[in-house]
Amino acid sequence: MSAAVRTVGATDTIPATGEHAVVIGLSAAIVAVSQEMPRVLLVQRSDGGDGLPFGNFDPLSHRTLESGLRDWVQEQTHLQLGYVEQLYTFGDRGRHLNRAGEGARVVSVGYLALTRTPQQPRGVTWRDWYSYFPWEDWRDSVPAVIASVIMPRLKIFADCAPHVDLRDSRRDRIRQCFGVDGTGWDEEKVLERYELLYEAGLVAEAQRDRGAVPPGGLLPDLGVSMMFDHRRILATAMGRLRGKIKYRPVVFELMPTEFTLLELQRTVEALSGIRLHKQNFRRLVEAQGLVEGTGRMSRKTGGRPAEQFRFRKEVLRERPAPGLRYGAGRNLRPLP
Secondary structure (H helix, E strand, O other), rough: EEEEOOOOOOOOOOOOOOOOEEEEEEEEEEEEEEOOEEEEEEEOOOOOOOOEEEEEEEOOOOOOOHHHHHHHHHHHHHOOOOEEEEEEOOOOOOOOOOOOOOOOOEEEEEEEEEEEOOOOOOOOOEEHHHHHOOOOOOOOOOOOOOOOOOOOHHHHHHHHHHHHHHHHHHHHHHHHHHOOOOOOOOOOOHHHHHHHHHHHOOOOOHHHHOOOOOOOOOOOOOOOOOOOOEEEEEHHHHHHHHHHHOOOOHHOOOOOEEEOOOHHHHHHHHHHOOOHHHHHHHHHHHHHEEEEEEEEEOOOOOOOOOEEEEEOHHHHHHHOOOOOOEEEEOOOOOOO
């Protein structure tokens, strides 16, 4: 029996079929930073669930996948997207529909989009992305939920493995994902951490998709759950952005035209989830030649006036990988 690729409207019901049908979905994690908080745009759903803007690819009206995504975003949010990049293709059975085997298989293509100002069109809302991943924000201290909930449950998950090789493999993943036993925290492993928690049944999506019961019994969800595979897509976007700001100047897609160096540092900290050394950050920015002074001063902080800077676009021609290769902040430390 041959496979068929089918597309339907975002609100259509996908009927059960004997064909091996595939629906191509397009989802966007649209990110902005305001008040030192990274925020993601959500489309309000009739069932009240949190969801990213999404729709299905129509090969008749969409010239490319990206143009299809932009059309859906404009229709649902009234936003004209600027910076957009494709993340990954998600096609796991059972992680889009509530029960595996119902109707067509959905293959979802995820995108990351950045915008400077979190506009508030009707029918959408912006939400702190750490509400979905409370273990990812290390700016003030190690999140308490890691020691109080995550590590005890993951230990049970590893110990209950049916054979020793799987137990050791799970322990290695825990060590690498959460920086235990002195390995150190890697802020870019957002997706790896979420996938580990999903496999262990510790997030609501795992309990919804496959009826997983976490070791040690049910517990309140770790972070706000999202519809379909959207929290997985958001985790991918977070990890991609955290890595990319180190070798491409994408952070300036989130900054106003003029900004202080402290505002730039706070934006990088908000995205990375870690604190950075102020003087070291300033030296890094100046050494990389990423910004130039405007000669104007800002008094928004209420303290001493601070010089305003702007992004030097010439840096894109001067070297192939201009980014903020920041080091770990002083408050960042491995878990015991």
